[in-house]
Amino acid sequence: MDIEQYNNRIKNDLSNIDSLKGFEIISESMVYKILDIFGRNSLLSILYQIGAGPGETIANRIKNLYKKEEFEILEVLEILMNELKEFYSLQIREIQEEPGKVRIIIENHCFLRETIKHRGKLKFGKAFCRINKGYFETAFRKLLGNKIKKVEINYLEHDVQKNLCIEELVFNF
DSSP: OOHHHHHHHHOOOGGGOOHHHHHHHHHHHHHHHHHHHHOHHHHHHHHHHHHHHHHHHHHHHHHHHHTOSOOOHHHHHHHHHHHTTTTEEEEEEEEEEETTEEEEEEEEEETTHHHHHHOTTOOTTSGGGHHHHHHHHHHHHHHHGGGOSEEEEEEEEEETTTTEEEEEEEEEO
16 A cells, blocks of 8 residues: 555645635534424524624623723624624614614624525524624623613515625614
């Protein structure tokens, strides 16, 4: 057996490795395996918690960086978007204020988008997006502190032309 001969036949240049495609395949498989084994509620909870962990981490980092415990809504949005430029591109479409509630409609292009686009079973605004929901809700809750009763991010629609999702951030006081 000539090892060098075999190595020449199986050699693959590192430039051929497509990490994103591998992540996409594993992500889709993970979502549907958890769904098959544990059911829908467990899947949604697990994906939410996957996002909540880093959401808590970024909130703690921001609190330490700014030496503050509580922030204002738009201040948090600005700080988060500046911290997360590698993962999100977000624009505000509209801000609605009413007693005890603020609703912000956003355009969001997130890091999960390409994975969802390339996998047939994953859909925008569905289970895999719970990662972002857990992330943002946790970060906002931690950074807004006691002034907020509840915060939610909800998917509204997929804008194919702009290649982004329309979502709402709802803050209840």
